[in-house]
Amino acid sequence: MECNIAAGIETRKAAPSDLAQRIIAQTSKGYHGPAILMLEDGTVFYGRACGASGTATGEVCFNTSLEGYFEVLTDPSYAGQIVTMTYPQIGNYGIDPADVQSAYPGSPERGASTPALRGMVVHDMCPTPSNWRSAISLPEYLKHAGIVAIEGVDTRALVRHLRDNGAQKGIISTEVFALAELAQLLEQAPSLVGENLVRTVSCGEPHPYTAADLPANHAFASAPAPEQAHYRVVAYDCGIKRGILEGLVRVGCELTVVPWDTPAEDVLAKHPDGVFLSNGPGDPDAVEETYSQVEKLIGKVPLFGICLGHQMISLACGAEMEKLKFGHRGGNQPVMNLISHRVEITAQNHGFGLVFPSLGALVPELSGGVSEHPADGDLRFWVERGVAPVVENERFGRIRLTHVNLNDGTAEGIQLLDQPAFSVQYHPEAAPGPTDAHYLFTAFTRLMDGDADYLNIDIAKDRLAGWVFATE
Incomplete structure (x- = not known):
């Protein structure tokens, strides 16, 4: 769901009832709390948490690969960025740690295998992968790695917005939902331009x-x-x-x-x-x-x-x-x-x-x-x-x-x-x-x-x- 506070428009889904939450919790998908994505120009997307809890800021960009989400996730080149995956379902073949791209010794700032990106945006996160090489599901990995992620976003609308208006700073949160407070946190975040990552x-x-x-x-x-x-x-x-x-x-x-x-x-x-x-x-x-x-x-x-x-x-x-x-x-x-x-x-x-x-x-x-x-x-x-x-x-x-x-x-x-x-x-x-x-x-x-x-x-x-x- 999307809104634009600059235009004075805000719509959001009502929170699921207790009964609905209990029913969802019994499915393979499970119930997850709300999450929010705000862009620098005031555009807001509402969704569900599918990674670690918290708040993350970075440049929102998009990747058009049909597969390879784990290699994208662990690519050090994504430092400072919130990555939107354009393929509609992410995580369906799970994760094999052998495919990690950033596991090298001697990185004192972030450790050997911690992903460098700030956050992830997907349309649908798969919690039950099917693949003979899979050792862990993507949402489990994100939680262990401390990466904030949001699903349920209309990624088509988000990508079109970025293509029309350019990549820009954004903030994902599973804990802060007041738009004014999010905007303030986002304003304080550093820009990718001029920063040595x-x-x-x-x-x-x-x-x-x-x-x-x-x-x-x-x-x-x-x-x-x-x-x-x-x-x-x-x-x-x-x-x-x-x-x-x-x-x-x-x-x-x-x-x-x-x-x-x-x-x-x-x-x-x-x-x-x-x-x-x-x-x-x-x-x-x-x-x-x-x-x-x-x-x-x-x-x-x-x-x-x-x-x-x-x-x-x-x-x-x-x-x-x-x-x-x-x-x-x-x-x-x-x-x-x-x-x-x-x-x-x-x-x-x-x-x-x-x-x-x-x-x-x-x-x-x-x-x-x-x-x-x-x-x-x-x-x-x-x-x-x-x-x-x-x-x-x-x-x-x-x-x-x-x-x-x-x-x-x-x-x-x-x-x-x-x-x-x-x-x-x-x-x-x-x-x-x-x-x-x-x-x-x-x-x-x-x-x-x-x-x-x-x-x-x-x-x-x-x-x-x-x-x-x-x-x-």
Whole structure:
């Protein structure tokens, strides 16, 4: 149920009678107390509690994935956010702890496996999962983890509101229902813009991650790592997902994971074959301690960045970032690969994006003869022409646009042509999501091998390389 106090309209359902509460309590669903969601613009949604009791504030966003709610829930990139799942029923296949994405040692602020997000919004929460791998139901997990959640919300109306008006601060509560008091609490909550959330999700000390750390529970589906690692890689942990660590290990990398603010000199002293820059939450402009180190690493060692790591490389090159209206979150984002001219269906989770023209002026002879960036900023201009444009960057030479989001024409990937570095805005680890972008892990190994054509990979063939198929 929804109301808008700014318009002076408020409607709410009457509380169930004692008899109705007793009847509901005898069902598999069970009776749960009321909950409320208020947005920064005054829009209010009423529902039922389906997680921990309490009050939580954060930026309200939405994820369009049909599955993978547990991977979303435990993704450190959601720090500071209240996540709305657009699929109508959430929790129907339960939770296997082996799928957790944030269980790494050395995070003093939040512990090893506590979800970083602030809250969850769903239409219908399933309390009785059916799945051979399930060890606990989603609502039970939320209660144990202390995550406030609300169900019974018209998530279609909420998502349309966010698409029309943009992502904004919100507050969920199972204990405060006075709208004026909620509005006051919400006003006092910090904004996502300008806040460094990476420091809250990064590891505290360097630690290894090798083939021995791969979860045995995934062996039935995932191909094993090489018996002998071929590359020594230092991975900056800005909120890294375990699925990404697994993807790197499975292509032959032996990892040393380091905190987000590790000096470049300390990284180079380890003599790595490559450096990986991870995903992470929040405003990239607020993570200066990382991108200032990346600027020192470019040209010294091969670099690969994903999501926030892509933004760190871009900022190190002097680029500008923009806050997207409602971001990209889900496992169904179409991206055009301007190198292979194939469309990749990708998994994404970010609210900020690279302003590609800010990297430099176009090089016409390498950009299909075009000398000016499209006036409206829509990079589908290059998709229509089948051109991967190149700019001249003041710091690091030529930089090529390699990937474009087909939904809104934003930048999704770049390649430094005069330095060994590349990055993408989306996630190749398929946790959750499709496997179209698996080739990016292989591309990183080819870059470390010195292959100048490292991005020229048969995507369709490579995407199958990481999986085990049953044989009779």
